[in-house]
Amino acid sequence: AQSVAQPExxxxxxxxxxxxxxxxxxxxxxxxLFWYVQYPNRGLQFLLKYITxxxxxxxxxxxxxxxxxxxxxxxxxKPSALVSDSALYFCAVRDPGDYKLSFGAGTTVTVRx
Amino acid sequence: xxxxxxxxxxxxxxxxxxVAFWCNPISGHNTLYWYLQNxxxxxxxxxxxxxxxxxxxxxxxxxxxxxxxxxxxxxxLKIQPAExxxxxxxxxxxxxxxxxxxxxxxxxxxxxxxx
Numbered sequence: 001a002q003s004v005a006q007p008e009x010x011x012x013x014x015x016x017x018x019x020x021x022x023x024x025x026x027x028x029x030x031x032x033l034f035w036y037v038q039y040p041n042r043g044l045q046f047l048l049k050y051i052t053x054x055x056x057x058x059x060x061x062x063x064x065x066x067x068x069x070x071x072x073x074x075x076x077x078k079p080s081a082l083v084s085d086s087a088l089y090f091c092a093v094r095d096p097g098d099y100k101l102s103f104g105a106g107t108t109v110t111v112r113x
Numbered sequence: 114x115x116x117x118x119x120x121x122x123x124x125x126x127x128x129x130x131x132v133a134f135w136c137n138p139i140s141g142h143n144t145l146y147w148y149l150q151n152x153x154x155x156x157x158x159x160x161x162x163x164x165x166x167x168x169x170x171x172x173x174x175x176x177x178x179x180x181x182x183x184x185x186x187x188x189x190l191k192i193q194p195a196e197x198x199x200x201x202x203x204x205x206x207x208x209x210x211x212x213x214x215x216x217x218x219x220x221x222x223x224x225x226x227x228x
Contacts, residue, residue, distance in 0.1 A: 004155075032214060041221075041224070042221050043117070043219035043220050043222050045219070046218060049214075049216060051214045090155050090156075096213060097213070099144070100158055100161075101158070103155025103156050105153070106153070
Protein backbone atom coordinates (compact mmCIF):
# COMPACT_ATOMS: atom_id res chain seq x y z
CA ALA A 1 0.00 0.00 0.00
CA GLN A 2 1.18 3.50 -0.77
CA SER A 3 1.88 6.03 1.96
CA VAL A 4 3.38 9.44 2.53
CA ALA A 5 5.21 10.88 5.52
CA GLN A 6 5.72 14.54 6.23
CA PRO A 7 8.10 14.43 9.19
CA GLU A 8 7.66 18.04 10.26
CA UNK A 9 4.36 19.32 11.59
CA UNK A 10 5.57 22.90 11.38
CA UNK A 11 8.25 24.82 9.52
CA UNK A 12 9.14 28.38 10.48
CA UNK A 13 11.32 30.59 8.31
CA UNK A 14 12.07 34.27 7.92
CA UNK A 15 10.92 36.06 4.81
CA UNK A 16 13.60 35.96 2.14
CA UNK A 17 15.16 32.76 3.45
CA UNK A 18 14.99 29.41 1.67
CA UNK A 19 12.01 27.22 2.46
CA UNK A 20 12.04 23.42 2.46
CA UNK A 21 9.11 21.16 3.26
CA UNK A 22 10.03 17.49 3.54
CA UNK A 23 8.18 14.49 2.15
CA UNK A 24 9.05 10.81 1.94
CA UNK A 25 6.93 8.15 0.28
CA UNK A 26 6.40 4.43 0.00
CA UNK A 27 4.95 2.75 -3.10
CA UNK A 28 5.34 -0.57 -4.83
CA UNK A 29 6.47 0.88 -8.15
CA UNK A 30 7.53 4.18 -9.67
CA UNK A 31 5.52 6.88 -7.93
CA UNK A 32 3.48 9.79 -9.14
CA LEU A 33 4.07 12.59 -6.62
CA PHE A 34 2.13 15.78 -5.97
CA TRP A 35 2.29 18.87 -3.79
CA TYR A 36 -0.76 20.88 -2.79
CA VAL A 37 -1.16 23.99 -0.65
CA GLN A 38 -4.17 24.84 1.49
CA TYR A 39 -4.94 28.32 2.76
CA PRO A 40 -7.36 28.81 5.67
CA ASN A 41 -10.95 27.96 4.81
CA ARG A 42 -10.03 27.07 1.26
CA GLY A 43 -9.57 23.89 -0.70
CA LEU A 44 -6.30 22.40 -1.85
CA GLN A 45 -4.46 24.18 -4.64
CA PHE A 46 -2.21 22.18 -6.93
CA LEU A 47 1.44 23.28 -6.91
CA LEU A 48 3.36 20.71 -8.93
CA LYS A 49 3.74 17.04 -9.76
CA TYR A 50 6.38 14.54 -10.70
CA ILE A 51 5.45 11.84 -13.17
CA THR A 52 8.67 10.97 -14.98
CA UNK A 53 11.75 12.62 -16.46
CA UNK A 54 13.75 15.43 -14.89
CA UNK A 55 14.05 14.96 -11.14
CA UNK A 56 13.66 18.70 -10.54
CA UNK A 57 10.09 19.83 -11.07
CA UNK A 58 9.08 23.48 -11.22
CA UNK A 59 5.60 24.57 -10.23
CA UNK A 60 3.43 27.51 -9.33
CA UNK A 61 4.41 30.56 -7.24
CA UNK A 62 8.15 29.88 -7.53
CA UNK A 63 8.03 26.47 -5.88
CA UNK A 64 10.02 23.48 -7.04
CA UNK A 65 10.50 19.94 -5.82
CA UNK A 66 13.23 17.38 -6.25
CA UNK A 67 12.48 13.71 -6.73
CA UNK A 68 15.09 11.45 -5.14
CA UNK A 69 14.41 7.80 -5.85
CA UNK A 70 17.21 6.40 -3.69
CA UNK A 71 15.97 8.34 -0.66
CA UNK A 72 12.29 7.97 -1.61
CA UNK A 73 11.86 11.69 -1.07
CA UNK A 74 10.11 14.55 -2.82
CA UNK A 75 10.97 17.70 -0.87
CA UNK A 76 9.31 20.99 -1.75
CA UNK A 77 11.55 24.04 -1.98
CA LYS A 78 11.41 27.75 -2.56
CA PRO A 79 14.60 29.82 -2.76
CA SER A 80 13.14 32.92 -1.10
CA ALA A 81 10.02 32.59 1.05
CA LEU A 82 7.28 35.20 1.23
CA VAL A 83 4.91 35.94 4.11
CA SER A 84 2.09 34.98 1.74
CA ASP A 85 3.55 31.45 1.52
CA SER A 86 2.31 30.82 5.05
CA ALA A 87 -0.15 27.93 4.66
CA LEU A 88 -0.64 24.18 5.07
CA TYR A 89 1.26 22.04 2.59
CA PHE A 90 0.36 18.49 1.61
CA CYS A 91 2.43 15.91 -0.20
CA ALA A 92 0.57 13.12 -1.99
CA VAL A 93 1.53 9.95 -3.81
CA ARG A 94 -0.20 7.76 -6.33
CA ASP A 95 0.91 4.27 -7.20
CA PRO A 96 0.93 3.71 -10.98
CA GLY A 97 -2.11 1.65 -11.84
CA ASP A 98 -4.19 3.15 -9.06
CA TYR A 99 -6.26 6.33 -9.08
CA LYS A 100 -6.11 6.63 -5.31
CA LEU A 101 -4.15 9.65 -4.06
CA SER A 102 -2.68 9.18 -0.59
CA PHE A 103 -1.92 12.35 1.34
CA GLY A 104 0.48 13.11 4.13
CA ALA A 105 -0.73 14.74 7.33
CA GLY A 106 0.43 18.15 6.19
CA THR A 107 3.08 20.65 7.23
CA THR A 108 2.18 24.12 8.46
CA VAL A 109 4.55 26.72 7.09
CA THR A 110 4.88 30.06 8.82
CA VAL A 111 6.95 32.77 7.18
CA ARG A 112 7.67 35.68 9.49
CA UNK A 113 8.30 39.19 8.22
CA UNK B 114 -12.00 28.61 -16.46
CA UNK B 115 -14.18 28.05 -13.40
CA UNK B 116 -12.86 25.74 -10.75
CA UNK B 117 -14.66 23.07 -8.77
CA UNK B 118 -17.72 24.57 -7.11
CA UNK B 119 -19.11 23.30 -3.83
CA UNK B 120 -22.04 24.35 -1.71
CA UNK B 121 -22.77 25.08 0.98
CA UNK B 122 -19.42 26.30 2.30
CA UNK B 123 -20.49 25.84 5.90
CA UNK B 124 -23.19 23.75 7.51
CA UNK B 125 -24.17 23.37 11.14
CA UNK B 126 -26.67 20.69 12.07
CA UNK B 127 -27.73 18.71 15.10
CA UNK B 128 -26.87 15.05 15.35
CA UNK B 129 -29.28 12.62 13.75
CA UNK B 130 -30.28 15.22 11.15
CA UNK B 131 -29.65 14.63 7.43
CA VAL B 132 -27.28 16.80 5.41
CA ALA B 133 -26.33 17.05 1.75
CA PHE B 134 -23.38 18.55 -0.06
CA TRP B 135 -23.29 19.53 -3.70
CA CYS B 136 -20.37 19.61 -6.13
CA ASN B 137 -20.00 20.87 -9.69
CA PRO B 138 -16.69 19.74 -11.25
CA ILE B 139 -14.58 21.56 -13.77
CA SER B 140 -16.21 21.43 -17.20
CA GLY B 141 -15.04 18.41 -19.19
CA HIS B 142 -13.72 16.53 -16.18
CA ASN B 143 -15.07 12.99 -16.25
CA THR B 144 -13.69 11.86 -12.90
CA LEU B 145 -15.10 13.20 -9.66
CA TYR B 146 -13.90 12.49 -6.13
CA TRP B 147 -15.30 13.09 -2.68
CA TYR B 148 -12.79 13.36 0.16
CA LEU B 149 -13.10 13.70 3.91
CA GLN B 150 -10.61 15.92 5.71
CA ASN B 151 -10.46 15.76 9.48
CA UNK B 152 -8.78 18.54 11.41
CA UNK B 153 -5.02 18.29 11.24
CA UNK B 154 -5.04 15.51 8.67
CA UNK B 155 -4.77 15.06 4.95
CA UNK B 156 -7.81 14.29 2.83
CA UNK B 157 -9.02 10.71 2.60
CA UNK B 158 -10.94 9.38 -0.37
CA UNK B 159 -14.59 8.48 0.16
CA UNK B 160 -15.73 7.75 -3.37
CA UNK B 161 -14.61 8.12 -6.97
CA UNK B 162 -16.86 8.47 -10.02
CA UNK B 163 -16.03 7.86 -13.65
CA UNK B 164 -18.82 9.73 -15.40
CA UNK B 165 -21.96 8.52 -13.60
CA UNK B 166 -20.48 5.27 -12.32
CA UNK B 167 -19.11 4.93 -8.80
CA UNK B 168 -15.97 2.92 -9.52
CA UNK B 169 -14.46 3.06 -6.03
CA UNK B 170 -16.70 3.43 -2.98
CA UNK B 171 -14.79 1.08 -0.72
CA UNK B 172 -14.10 3.82 1.85
CA UNK B 173 -17.66 5.18 1.95
CA UNK B 174 -19.53 4.25 5.16
CA UNK B 175 -22.59 2.98 3.41
CA UNK B 176 -24.76 2.67 6.48
CA UNK B 177 -25.15 6.45 6.64
CA UNK B 178 -23.41 7.92 3.61
CA UNK B 179 -24.66 7.94 0.04
CA UNK B 180 -23.63 9.70 -3.12
CA UNK B 181 -24.91 10.15 -6.62
CA UNK B 182 -23.80 11.62 -9.92
CA UNK B 183 -26.87 11.05 -12.04
CA UNK B 184 -25.92 12.75 -15.30
CA UNK B 185 -22.18 12.39 -14.98
CA UNK B 186 -21.66 16.05 -14.06
CA UNK B 187 -22.89 17.36 -10.70
CA UNK B 188 -22.69 15.19 -7.63
CA UNK B 189 -24.36 15.08 -4.24
CA LEU B 190 -23.00 13.51 -1.07
CA LYS B 191 -25.51 12.80 1.68
CA ILE B 192 -25.24 11.81 5.31
CA GLN B 193 -28.29 10.43 7.11
CA PRO B 194 -28.30 10.52 10.04
CA ALA B 195 -25.30 12.66 10.94
CA GLU B 196 -23.19 11.81 13.97
CA UNK B 197 -20.89 14.00 16.05
CA UNK B 198 -17.87 12.31 14.50
CA UNK B 199 -18.89 13.43 11.03
CA UNK B 200 -17.75 16.97 11.79
CA UNK B 201 -15.08 17.61 9.18
CA UNK B 202 -14.44 19.26 5.84
CA UNK B 203 -15.85 17.48 2.82
CA UNK B 204 -13.86 18.14 -0.31
CA UNK B 205 -14.82 17.52 -3.89
CA UNK B 206 -12.20 17.16 -6.61
CA UNK B 207 -12.23 16.46 -10.32
CA UNK B 208 -9.83 15.40 -13.02
CA UNK B 209 -9.95 14.82 -16.76
CA UNK B 210 -9.95 11.09 -16.17
CA UNK B 211 -7.99 10.24 -19.30
CA UNK B 212 -4.80 8.99 -17.67
CA UNK B 213 -3.49 8.11 -14.24
CA UNK B 214 -1.16 11.10 -14.37
CA UNK B 215 -4.06 13.56 -14.45
CA UNK B 216 -4.05 16.21 -11.75
CA UNK B 217 -6.93 16.36 -9.30
CA UNK B 218 -8.31 19.86 -8.74
CA UNK B 219 -10.11 20.56 -5.50
CA UNK B 220 -13.05 22.71 -4.57
CA UNK B 221 -13.15 24.93 -1.46
CA UNK B 222 -14.89 22.28 0.61
CA UNK B 223 -17.90 22.19 2.91
CA UNK B 224 -17.16 22.51 6.60
CA UNK B 225 -19.68 20.43 8.53
CA UNK B 226 -20.27 20.91 12.23
CA UNK B 227 -22.52 18.39 13.97
CA UNK B 228 -23.79 19.50 17.38
